[in-house]
Amino acid sequence: MLPFTSDYLSYLLTHPNDSEYAKAELPGGEQIELIGVGALVITPKHLANHCKAIVLSAGIHGNETAPIEWLNQLLDDLLKGTQSTRHPLLLLFGHPNAMIAAKRELEFNLNRLFCGAWQQGNSQEHQRAAQLASWMADFYQRFDGERLHYDLHTAIRGSVHEKFAVAPFIPQRPHNVSQLAFLQHCGVHCVLFYHQSTQTFSYHSAAVHGAEAFTVELGQVKPFGHNDLSKLDALDNSIRQLITHARVDWGNVSYKDCHWYQVTEEIIRHHEDLAFNFADDLANFTEFADGALLAIQAGEPILVSDGPKAVVFPNAKVAIGQRAAILVKAMSIAQCQHLTKQ
Numbered sequence: 001m002l003p004f005t006s007d008y009l010s011y012l013l014t015h016p017n018d019s020e021y022a023k024a025e026l027p028g029g030e031q032i033e034l035i036g037v038g039a040l041v042i043t044p045k046h047l048a049n050h051c052k053a054i055v056l057s058a059g060i061h062g063n064e065t066a067p068i069e070w071l072n073q074l075l076d077d078l079l080k081g082t083q084s085t086r087h088p089l090l091l092l093f094g095h096p097n098a099m100i101a102a103k104r105e106l107e108f109n110l111n112r113l114f115c116g117a118w119q120q121g122n123s124q125e126h127q128r129a130a131q132l133a134s135w136m137a138d139f140y141q142r143f144d145g146e147r148l149h150y151d152l153h154t155a156i157r158g159s160v161h162e163k164f165a166v167a168p169f170i171p172q173r174p175h176n177v178s179q180l181a182f183l184q185h186c187g188v189h190c191v192l193f194y195h196q197s198t199q200t201f202s203y204h205s206a207a208v209h210g211a212e213a214f215t216v217e218l219g220q221v222k223p224f225g226h227n228d229l230s231k232l233d234a235l236d237n238s239i240r241q242l243i244t245h246a247r248v249d250w251g252n253v254s255y256k257d258c259h260w261y262q263v264t265e266e267i268i269r270h271h272e273d274l275a276f277n278f279a280d281d282l283a284n285f286t287e288f289a290d291g292a293l294l295a296i297q298a299g300e301p302i303l304v305s306d307g308p309k310a311v312v313f314p315n316a317k318v319a320i321g322q323r324a325a326i327l328v329k330a331m332s333i334a335q336c337q338h339l340t341k342q
């Protein structure tokens with residue numbers, strides 16, 4: 001028996017330490033297991049040959065509430081039996097204690113503690129990253145099939161492109177064209193390709209488990225109850241199609257209907273005095289011309305080279321040694337096609 005019948009999110013936020021295992025059968029015949037705080041595994045009654053092992057995570061940053069509410073709705077529909085799944089699902093509510101505190105993080109940025117980085121500390125975030133990674137490892141070991149992971153976020157600031165995905169970099173592995181087409185169906189028309197390893201959750205699933213994984217940014221941070229979830233309709237429809245059917249043909253990528261960016265460099269905060277030369281509320285993907293002054297750090301100017309380049313995720317207040325912004329350069333369609341060549 002599950003300790004809730006609907007609205008798991010309300011239960012989670014009022015019982016954040018209740019880690020007891022529970023299981024039940026859903027009206028659609030699937031088995032649902034509560035495997036820990038904020039973690040649920042749903043197993044279809046019949047596992048088809050072409051199963052995908054699908055991980056959906058939200059709330060790795062506690063105040064990014066729209067995808068958390070969306071995930072709760074999907075779960076509600078599975079609990080009611082109005083939604084079924086043909087594929088095993090691992091649903092992860094990332095950081096419940098930060099959700100309760102209405103904060104992005106408590107001590108550390110959870111989305112920089114994967115790929116084993118959780119071993120370097122003992123904060124709530126370090127412990128949580130270890131837990132999430134171990135549930136993911138168990139899940140992918142338990143179920144065969146194509147591994148997928150969509151880690152859903154919202155951004156602190158506005159963005160020139162409201163929704164965008166960050167594609168982790170795995171050397172020698174071309175980007176999967178069908179996944180890019182899927183993202184377009186989700187209403188994500190901007191993709192940013194990383195070219196170095198990171199310690200984010202989606203990089204972890206791609207690098208450690210060979211999953212097709214993306215960090216998906218879905219708009220701007222709002223408190224619980226203040227989100228217009230209709231803005232996630234395209235994502236909602238596409239993920240429901242993905243889990244309802246054994247196979248979905250997502251068609252071709254429309255290269256011209258998407259903005260493609262390559263991450264060219266990171267600005268690291270090496271010094272207390274790092275100061276950006278733009279407003280605090282600068283929208284993500286704001287473009288700067290070649291030679292523009294972006295910031296001053298330790299008396300040295302940081303200028304755009306080989307521009308124009310756009311700034312994404314600027315935050316001068318990160319801890320020393322952390323990434324304070326990334327610079328991206330628009331890619332041509334030919335460059336993008338090259339990345340997806342088999």
Ligand SMILES: [Zn+2]
Nearest residue numbers: 061064153154
């Ligand atoms: Zn986030």
